[in-house]
Amino acid sequence: MIETTNLTKRYGPMRALDGLCLKVEKGDIFGFIGPNGAGKTTTIRILATLLGATSGDALVCGYSVRRHPKDIRRMIGYMPDSFGVYEEMRVDEYLEFFAAAHGIARGSRTKVVSDILALVDLGHKRESLIGQLSRGTQQRLGLARVLLHDPQVLLLDEPASGLDPRARIEIRELIRELGRMGKTILISSHILPELGDLCNRVGILERGKLLHQGTLSEVASRLREGRWVQARVARDPERAVAALSASAEVQEARLEGDMISVRLRDGTGSVAGVSDLLVREGFGLLHFQEEEMDLEQVFLRVTRRAGTAALRAKPPQPERPERGS
Secondary structure: OEEEEEEEEEEOOEEEEEEEOOEEOOOOEEEEEOOOOOOHHHHHHHHOOOOOOOEEEEEEOOEEOOOOHHHHHHHEEEEOOOOOOOOOOEHHHHHHHHHHHOOOOHHHHHHHHHHHHHHOOOHHHOOOEHHHOOHHHHHHHHHHHHHOOOOOEEEEEOOOOOOOHHHHHHHHHHHHHHHHOOOEEEEEOOOHHHHHHHOOEEEEEEOOEEEEEEOHHHHHHHHOOOOEEEEEEOOOHHHHHHHHHOOOOEEEEEEEOOEEEEEEOOOOOOHHHHHHHHHHOOOOEEEEEEOOOOHHHHHHHHHHHHHHHHHHHOOOOOOOOOOOO
16 A cells, blocks of 8 residues: 655755655554654655655555645545644534545535544534644544545554643554554554554664664564573473573574573474473473563664664764863
């Protein structure tokens, strides 16, 4: 549904995007994460045909952002991180205005608006003035607006930005419901735990480069440099480490406090094989668990590595002469 090929955006000498190759499949809820200034909003604005790329291309629903922007606009719903509302309008007037802008027939608008208000749980607010709505309710109204023409793809840029915890939960549940309806959703956010719980795939952007993409478990597995398990035994932990280290399934085993960390050998190591060995040798297995990383840990490890690599690649700066020299 979304595919970019060497997508690049320059502002003078600065590269906001640097050869981005991103793929979002139909039905994905794709979490697009990265620090401020990484290029998330630039990418989303290019996909929404609001910003031109310097080079490369992007396809949305099979249409090129360069050659078919009008076709793309009919297929997408774009919600920026902040959007203007007409505070003196009623909720239903606001949505009917945008329904007309989308070319929805006059006779169908009232039903379309009612259906969308029911979907976002704002039916009871249809006659309220927008200026009297809370920030969270206005965010749900903004999402209602981009759903009026039933888009296949949703581009959501920080949809929960500035919301209180309850409002964030409401937005998250609404996005999850849209996913169940078959929408393809690209969502950028810095609220990492919520993305990890919401998205089936993620992409990590740093300084305009896509560092990793895939399911959270795939990305975490690559960053761990193999699969790790943790075990605690009742007897002879040092001898247990030695036994594990001698196993053909184990790449590395080490004792960390009272816990044994075991790295499985790629291709041959199995979690079951490690637990079977410890039980068979009579060490008394008390605890056994494969290491897991949440989205926040993944993000920190990725960006830490990228920052280290950037520092190593930075050419040395000439020393400044001493004063008076």
